[in-house]
Amino acid sequence: MTPTEYEFLKRFLKERSGLVLSDDKQYLVESRLVPVARKNGIDTLSALVMSLQRGGNAMLANAVVEAMTTNESFFFRDKTPFEHFTNIMMPAMLEKRASTRSMKIWCAAASTGQEPYSLGICLKEAAHKVAGWRIRIVGTDLSSEVLEKAKAGIYSQFEVQRGLPIQMLLKYFSQQGDLWQINPELRAMIEWRKLNLLENFSHLGEFDIVFCRNVLIYFDQQTKIDILQRIAKMMPEDGFLVLGAAETVVGLTDAFQPVPGQRGLYQPKQAAEAKAAPRLAMASSFSLK
Template identity: 90%
Template sequence: MTPSEYEFLKRFLKERSGLVLSDDKQYLVESRLVPVARKTGIDTLSALVSALQRGGNAALASNVVEAMTTNESFFFRDKTPFEHFTNTMLPAMLDKRSKTRSFKIWCAAASTGQEPYSLGICLREAGAKVAGWRVRILGTDLSTEVLEKAKAGIYSQFEVQRGLPIQMLLKYFTQQGDLWQINPDLRAMIEWRKLNLLENFSHLGEFDIVFCRNVLIYFDQQTKIDILQRIAKLMPEDGFLVLGAAETVVGLTDAFQPVPGQRGLYQPKQPAARAVPRYAVAGGLTGV
């Protein structure tokens, strides 16, 4: 791949996905795009770049973006956010939403689904506390391939061993040979949609809790600011935003403020402009 071809790919990926690649990542691009070229019958990476430059091949463009998107995820990843959910966010929702007995969660960049399913397990483990409540969990991602895996809820032995306690595995999964599938009632709690965070997402409606972890680190500063400000518009004043351990709102936006003593947890700092009326999302809510 020539330097000019790599520069084109850097611009292409930033425009399509927000991914910012440094000059020393050419090896990574080549290793991930060679299989894409082979799968589509293209002989070389130079030919693949030429095809992208000509345009008109939406499938190829989508395959390139998906190949370069990091889809690392595992159950109860980093533990702390799920402790915050159980000990801080859920009690707050049970208190502040006692009249409607409902709230909504959005997992942005949900990848292969372990994060939304982990939250679903937390809700199931809450037992009688949430009995009769309606909770909607929406998982979105840029990649069609990972969303299909998330919908199926089927994971390898290696995947379920990463962060998932054995008692929860046996309680919420059914073994299928060498694979494990999440039980139907837990799968039914979650809705999946394809979504690019660079595009308008106001149509999703308002969310009480937003998990947007380990995705902002791949964007440049202005893109981070834009995404955070648009998320703030979808949240009520008493909502919660969860970011990854290496991410922060500090220095980016004053729309959120850290929750004292709760690493990676934030709340809206100022009244957020309402994009749509509360709970006006097609598809309704799913009962816990």
């Protein structure tokens, strides 16, 4: 791949997905796009770039974007966000939504589904508290391929061993040879949709809790600002936003403020200023051991 071809791919991927690639990532692009070229009967990456430049092949364009934006995930990744969900967010929603008995959760960039399913397991473990509630979990991703895997809920032994306690594996999965599948009742809790965060997502409706972890780090600053501001418009004043450990709203938007003492957890500015978080943090502890 020539420097000119790589520059084209950088622009192409930023326009289509928001992904910002540095000059030293050409090796990564090549390693991920060679299989795409082969699958589409294209001999070289130069020929692949020429096809993208000509346009008119939406399937190839989507395949290139999906190959470059597919990220790994695993159950209860980083653990802390799920402790926050069980100990802070869920108690707050149970109190504040007692009249409607409904809760809406959005997992943006849900990848192969481990994050939404982990939240579903948390809710199942608290079934006695949410009995009779209408709880909607929406998982979205840019990639059709990973969404299909998420819908099927089938994972390898390696995938279920990463972060998933053995008692939860036996409780919520059934073994199929060397693979494990999420039980139908848990799969039915999640609604999957293909979504590009660069595009309008207001049609999804309002959400009480938004998980948008480990995706903003791939965008430039203006794209981060735009996405965060649009998320804020979809949330009530007492909602919660969860970002990845390496992500922050600081310096990007004043629509959210950090929940004091809770890494990666944010609330709309009005709620944070009301200092509700310290009271919520007194909820009982949660363990995945």
